[in-house]
Every structure is written in C-alpha cells, then in structure tokens.
Amino acid sequence: MPTPKPSKSAQQKPAQAEGAAALTADLVTWFRKEGKDYPWRRTHDPYAVLVSEIMLQQTQIATVLDRGFYARWMEKFPNFQTLAAASESEVLGAWQGLGYYRRARNLHKLAQVIVSDHGGLFPRDPEVIRSLPGIGPYTAGAISSFAFGLAEPIVDGNIARVLSRLDNDATPVDSTPGIKRLWDRAKELVQATEDPRALNSALMELGQTICKPAKPVCDACPVHHHCLADEPETLPVKGARPEITEVTERVFFLRTGQGILLEQETGSRRTGLWKLPALPEEFSVKPPSVLLKTTYGITRYKVTLWVHEVPGKPTQTWPESHRLIPLDELSALPMPSPYRRALERLLASSGEFRLE
DNA sequence: AATGCGGGGTT
DNA sequence: AACCCAGCATT
Numbered sequence: 001m002p003t004p005k006p007s008k009s010a011q012q013k014p015a016q017a018e019g020a021a022a023l024t025a026d027l028v029t030w031f032r033k034e035g036k037d038y039p040w041r042r043t044h045d046p047y048a049v050l051v052s053e054i055m056l057q058q059t060q061i062a063t064v065l066d067r068g069f070y071a072r073w074m075e076k077f078p079n080f081q082t083l084a085a086a087s088e089s090e091v092l093g094a095w096q097g098l099g100y101y102r103r104a105r106n107l108h109k110l111a112q113v114i115v116s117d118h119g120g121l122f123p124r125d126p127e128v129i130r131s132l133p134g135i136g137p138y139t140a141g142a143i144s145s146f147a148f149g150l151a152e153p154i155v156d157g158n159i160a161r162v163l164s165r166l167d168n169d170a171t172p173v174d175s176t177p178g179i180k181r182l183w184d185r186a187k188e189l190v191q192a193t194e195d196p197r198a199l200n201s202a203l204m205e206l207g208q209t210i211c212k213p214a215k216p217v218c219d220a221c222p223v224h225h226h227c228l229a230d231e232p233e234t235l236p237v238k239g240a241r242p243e244i245t246e247v248t249e250r251v252f253f254l255r256t257g258q259g260i261l262l263e264q265e266t267g268s269r270r271t272g273l274w275k276l277p278a279l280p281e282e283f284s285v286k287p288p289s290v291l292l293k294t295t296y297g298i299t300r301y302k303v304t305l306w307v308h309e310v311p312g313k314p315t316q317t318w319p320e321s322h323r324l325i326p327l328d329e330l331s332a333l334p335m336p337s338p339y340r341r342a343l344e345r346l347l348a349s350s351g352e353f354r355l356e
Numbered sequence: 357a358a359t360g361c362g363g364g365g366t367t
Numbered sequence: 368a369a370c371c372c373a374g375c376a377t378t
Contacts, residue, residue: 058375060372134375137375157372
C-alpha cells in the first residue's frame with residue numbers, strides 16, 4: 001500500500017482537506033500562545049471591532065495604533081449613536097491623517113443606518129452585514145468572526161500569501177479564479193475549527209509575523225509541516241502592476257489677514273476634503289511664478305504639484321467652494337497629506353506662521 | 357477586469 | 368524605486 005512520497009508540488013487536494021482539522025488546530029494553539037494583544041481583541045463589541053476593521057483597511061496596524069487614531073476615535077465616538085449624531089466635518093476631522101476618507105464617510109453613514117434601520121443594534125447575519133456601506137467580503141467576515149464568533153472566512157493580503165504558500169498554489173491571487181480558490185480554502189479552514197475567532201486572527205498574524213512577503217521565518221512557523229511551498233518567497237503570484245502615469249497639478253497660494261484660501265472638493269471623489277485651490281485653466285498656459293514644486297504618488301499616478309502665486313487680481317471674489325481659512329483652524333481640517341505638507345512648507349518659508 | 361481612493365512603512 | 372499593507376465601490 002505505501003507509495004513513494006510524491007514531490008510537494010505533486011501532492012493532491014484531498015490531503016489538504018483531511019489536514020484542515022490538524023492545520024487549524026496547530027494555528028489556534030500557536031495563536032493562543034503567541035497572539036498579540038490589540039485593543040480590538042479585548043472586546044467583542046461589534047462597534048469596536050468594526051471601527052478597527054475599517055481603519056485597518058489598507059492601513060498598517062502601527063499607523064492606527066501608534067498615532068492614536070483608534071483610541072481617539074473610540075473616545076470621541078464610543079458607539080453607533082454618538083457617531084450617527086456627529087456632523088460630517090467632525091467625522092472627517094477625526095479621520096484627518098489616516099487617508100482614504102471615503103472610509104470615514106461610509107462608517108458615518110453605516111452608523112446612521114444602524115440607528116435608523118436596525119434599532120441601534122448591529123446585525124448578526126453575515127449577508128446583512130455585507131450589505132452595509134463600506135463593508136465588503138473581508139470586513140463582513142472579520143466582524144462575523146471576531147465580534148460574533150461565526151465560522152465566516154476572511155481573506156486579506158496576509159491570508160492570501162499564507163494560503164498560496166501552504167498549498168503551493170501559483171494561481172494569481174488577484175485573478176478571479178485565484179480569489180475564488182482563496183475564499184474556498186479560507187472557508188474550509190474556518191469551518192474545520194471550533195474557534196473561528198482565533199483561527200482567522202491566527203492566519204493573519206502568521207502572515208504578518210512569520211509568513212512574511214520577503215524572508216519568511218519558516219523555522220519558526222507553527223504549521224511548517226503542513227506547508228507545500230517549494231520556494232515560499234516566489235508566492236503569491238500577482239498580476240502585473242499598472243504602469244505609472246505622470247501628471248501635472250497646478251494650485252495657488254493666497255494668504256490674507258483672514259487666513260489661507262482653500263478649496264473644498266465637491267466632485268465624486270475626495271468629497272469634503274480641503275486643498276490648495278486649483279489654478280484656473282486659463283492660467284496654465286502662462287502660469288504665475290512658482291512658489292513650490294513637489295511630487296507625490298497616488299495610486300498609479302506620479303503627480304508633480306506646482307504651487308503658484310495668486311493669479312489675476314487678488315481682490316476678486318471666489319467661488320462657493322472656496323473659503324479663507326483662519327490659520328488656527330487649519331490643523332483640524334481634513335486635507336490630503338500632499339497639500340498639507342506643501343502648505344506647511346509655504347507657511348514655514350514665510351517665517352511668521354506655523355501650523356499647530 | 358480595471359480603476360480610484362491616500363498614506364506610510366519596508367526592502 | 369518597488370512593493371506591501373486587516374479592501375471597497377464603481378464602472
């Protein structure tokens with residue numbers, strides 16, 4: 001009956017299914033011993049879990065914790081009711097510096113939906129959770145498992161890496177079939193454990209601390225003996241990155257005795273955020289003199305930001321979207337970091353003013 | 357399937 | 368400079 005042990009990559013799927021119980025047991029044991037202590041792991045309050053998950057979307061734990069975003073938010077808006085009752089500017093102000101401000105607006109909206117449509121109680125049904133604003137497959141699974149202990153799968157960047165290595169699976173993790181396989185596998189695992197909460201946390205934390213993108217510490221891995229990866233560092237496979245496009249952006253700087261002129265975005269993106277006002281199109285052929293030139297990256301763009309002197313006559317009236325902001329109100333205003341940095345440099349070089 | 361959304365950290 | 372990070376929504 002015994003046959004020669006096949007090479008790792010040739011092993012078949014059934015072995016994985018049978019190993020799910022053993023694999024998850026080892027992960028949970030490891031996590032109970034080594035798992036880190038985060039504020040959102042000390043509670044099962046859906047609101048507290050939700051806030052952490054939204055803040056952590058595409059944002060590293062250290063950013064959320066070390067700069068005090070989570071603690072300040074929970075102090076200012078301790079529950080759905082207080083958040084729902086807050087104004088949008090209060091909400092955006094509390095999010096200032098975290099980026100992806102759409103998350104804050106969705107969270108605000110979500111709180112209002114909970115109060116108005118769910119009697120102030122967060123729903124327990126994963127499908128209902130998934131339908132709330134700003135909540136996708138990952139966050140729905142995270143809240144279902146972390147807050148309610150339900151056996152719902154999650155796949156984030158960490159887990160995609162861990163699972164593709166465990167199964168030695170080179171299907172691109174950002175392709176439709178790759179995504180499906182990851183979620184199927186994550187579901188299989190979470191249904192094989194009696195502690196979905198610990199299992200989901202363990203998978204993420206394994207990816208964060210052991211099964212790292214580069215130089216994974218396989219010697220320290222609690223599930224090394226379950227892992228089929230031949231060359232862990234070559235996984236996961238991802239599709240090509242979009243090409244970087246260079247973009248020019250021109251704004252201007254006006255300071256009066258009443259403050260700095262800023263423009264509030266009103267379009268479909270960056271709505272509600274403040275920025276240095278755009279240089280009107282008619283001035284872009286022969287722009288006023290340059291006060292500052294800087295570059296920043298945003299998604300697939302490399303933006304060269306030029307800050308110019310005031311175009312035209314400074315006595316003109318400005319559109320509804322523009323406002324003179326007193327200096328002492330600047331720091332609480334939600335403003336994308338590139339503009340904030342530029343503004344700080346402009347004010348510093350003027351010598352007499354400082355932000356904060 | 358692609359793209360926009362921001363920012364910061366690591367290598 | 369490239370890559371990564373507790374993703375989601377829109378098109």
